[in-house]
Amino acid sequence: MKHTPHTVVLPFYGYAAIALLAATILLACSTGAMTGHYFQPHVLAITHAMALGWGTMIILGASHQLIPVLIEGRLYSNTLAMLCFVLAAMGIPLLVYGFYVFDLGWPAKAGGILINVAVSLYVVNVVLSVQKSGKESIQAVFVLTAACWLLLTTGVGLLLLYNFTDPFLSRDSLAFLSLHMHLGVIGWFLLLVAGVGSRLVPMFLLSKYSNTSQLWWMYALINGGLLLFVFLFVRFPESGWHKIAILPLAMALLIFGVYCFRVYQSRIRKRVDGQMRLSILSILMAFLPLFIIAVISIGSAVVGNSPVLPLVYGFAIFFGWLTSIILGMTFKTLPFIVWSKVYEHQAGLKKTPQPADLFSHRLFRLMALTYLAGFLLFATGLAWKNIIVLNFSAPLLVTAAFCYNLNVFKLVFHGRHHQ
Amino acid sequence: MDVITNNTLRCTIALAALESVVDPELGLNVVDLGLICQVDFDDAAGKIFVQMMLTARFCPMGESLINAIARVMEATFPFAGITVLQTFDPPWDHSRISPEGKRFLNR
Numbered sequence: 001m002k003h004t005p006h007t008v009v010l011p012f013y014g015y016a017a018i019a020l021l022a023a024t025i026l027l028a029c030s031t032g033a034m035t036g037h038y039f040q041p042h043v044l045a046i047t048h049a050m051a052l053g054w055g056t057m058i059i060l061g062a063s064h065q066l067i068p069v070l071i072e073g074r075l076y077s078n079t080l081a082m083l084c085f086v087l088a089a090m091g092i093p094l095l096v097y098g099f100y101v102f103d104l105g106w107p108a109k110a111g112g113i114l115i116n117v118a119v120s121l122y123v124v125n126v127v128l129s130v131q132k133s134g135k136e137s138i139q140a141v142f143v144l145t146a147a148c149w150l151l152l153t154t155g156v157g158l159l160l161l162y163n164f165t166d167p168f169l170s171r172d173s174l175a176f177l178s179l180h181m182h183l184g185v186i187g188w189f190l191l192l193v194a195g196v197g198s199r200l201v202p203m204f205l206l207s208k209y210s211n212t213s214q215l216w217w218m219y220a221l222i223n224g225g226l227l228l229f230v231f232l233f234v235r236f237p238e239s240g241w242h243k244i245a246i247l248p249l250a251m252a253l254l255i256f257g258v259y260c261f262r263v264y265q266s267r268i269r270k271r272v273d274g275q276m277r278l279s280i281l282s283i284l285m286a287f288l289p290l291f292i293i294a295v296i297s298i299g300s301a302v303v304g305n306s307p308v309l310p311l312v313y314g315f316a317i318f319f320g321w322l323t324s325i326i327l328g329m330t331f332k333t334l335p336f337i338v339w340s341k342v343y344e345h346q347a348g349l350k351k352t353p354q355p356a357d358l359f360s361h362r363l364f365r366l367m368a369l370t371y372l373a374g375f376l377l378f379a380t381g382l383a384w385k386n387i388i389v390l391n392f393s394a395p396l397l398v399t400a401a402f403c404y405n406l407n408v409f410k411l412v413f414h415g416r417h418h419q
Numbered sequence: 420m421d422v423i424t425n426n427t428l429r430c431t432i433a434l435a436a437l438e439s440v441v442d443p444e445l446g447l448n449v450v451d452l453g454l455i456c457q458v459d460f461d462d463a464a465g466k467i468f469v470q471m472m473l474t475a476r477f478c479p480m481g482e483s484l485i486n487a488i489a490r491v492m493e494a495t496f497p498f499a500g501i502t503v504l505q506t507f508d509p510p511w512d513h514s515r516i517s518p519e520g521k522r523f524l525n526r
Contacts (some may be wrong), residue, residue: 065479206474354444
């Protein structure tokens with residue numbers, strides 16, 4: 001077994017950190033757009049900066065590091081991984097810029113194509129790595145399936161982009177946004193976070209709880225729920241029946257919550273650090289979007305569609321659940337990568353710092369506090385359409401992103417002084 | 420924690436040396452964590468075999484710990500060839516943690 005070189009993984013982390021800062025600054029500059037309909041250039045730009053630049057880039061980086069661990073073998077190609085980074089890194093700003101100025105011409109399309117090629121390379125790398133290793137692991141199945149859903153998501157996204165300027169689908173692109181978003185959120189993010197989390201959470205808490213059948217149930221419910229959603233959405237577009245897919249997905253989340261609770265209960269290491277506390281909090285935060293979508297579904301049947309709730313829903317997913325788990329897990333995984341780079345060859349021979357000593361815990365606490373306060377206030381401001389609350393809370397999120405960047409780059413550049 | 424060996428004296432020396440290898444996530448050394456399960460000395464071949472386990476099957480630090488154990492053993496027994504083997508049968512269990520290790524983890 002060999003680690004993926006840090007030169008492959010660290011650029012993803014650095015890029016994602018900058019993307020988070022950029023997305024929160026865009027959010028702070030666009031609070032006016034947050035009181036209207038969700039289909040607005042700035043909202044689209046921020047959503048894609050968060051989903052691709054932040055969430056996807058950091059997960060791609062972390063999964064390049066974790067795949068060899070999960071399959072007990074090497075990553076098939078480091079070159080493919082680096083190419084994936086370069087293409088995605090070029091494509092994402094082009095796409096986000098295209099949305100921000102709402103020019104869906106060549107910059108956005110070129111961005112979309114680059115992202116699709118990058119994701120294709122990632123899928124090829126994952127498939128070949130698993131195939132070459134021959135080892136079976138349920139977590140590797142989660143990662144492989146999630147990668148396929150990601151490719152479908154970006155593929156659908158590219159089609160919608162072309163459909164904006166040269167309509168060729170039966171309906172306009174706006175009608176398919178919900179499909180595009182849920183393919184990504186459930187198929188890519190939820191499946192991958194659940195799969196990888198089911199390995200990382202017990203490992204970091206030193207828990208002996210393990211239940212593979214629970215994980216298979218979760219896998220079946222997430223994929224089954226998403227397939228049901230896609231089928232009903234495409235086959236009966238106006239009926240709203242696709243909303244029943246909430247049920248299997250809620251079951252899957254519940255199973256994941258129970259799994260994590262059991263892991264927490266049976267942990268051997270009693271003290272839980274701040275990074276793990278934030279990651280565990282994210283599991284609870286995953287239920288917030290579920291609650292909102294239930295309110296949207298019931299509310300639309302009773303009083304008609306609300307233009308506000310979909311924005312709160314999207315915000316709760318990207319700035320809530322997804323961001324909180326990444327903020328926590330970054331400072332569990334990145335310090336290890338940096339520690340391995342700088343200190344691994346000295347381990348045992350002389351006293352070395354622990355990975356947790358490599359970043360500022362004071363900055364981490366400040367980040368966590370400003371993030372949680374910013375998230376709760378901004379979500380409240382969105383729900384109430386209150387621009388004063390939005391303007392007050394957005395700088396808190398920018399502060400959290402700034403603290404995150406300081407700590408990430410403190411880690412990334414740590415090796416320079418010691419090599 | 421039980422460590423199987425064919426040479427108790429030299430095993431004690433090896434374990435004392437291996438206390439310098441610390442699990443980076445937990446801050447606890449591999450001996451108190453109960454990761455070392457067997458240390459055998461083959462004097463005829465001039466080799467030492469260390470069998471170790473990991474707390475989790477897919478531990479990302481596994482490779483790092485194996486390398487560190489090999490380095491420390493090479494430094495302690497410079498004239499022997501060192502082989503570090505990984506085993507998951509039986510899997511690591513928390514009952515292998517020493518009383519000192521348990522106190523450390525419960526702090």
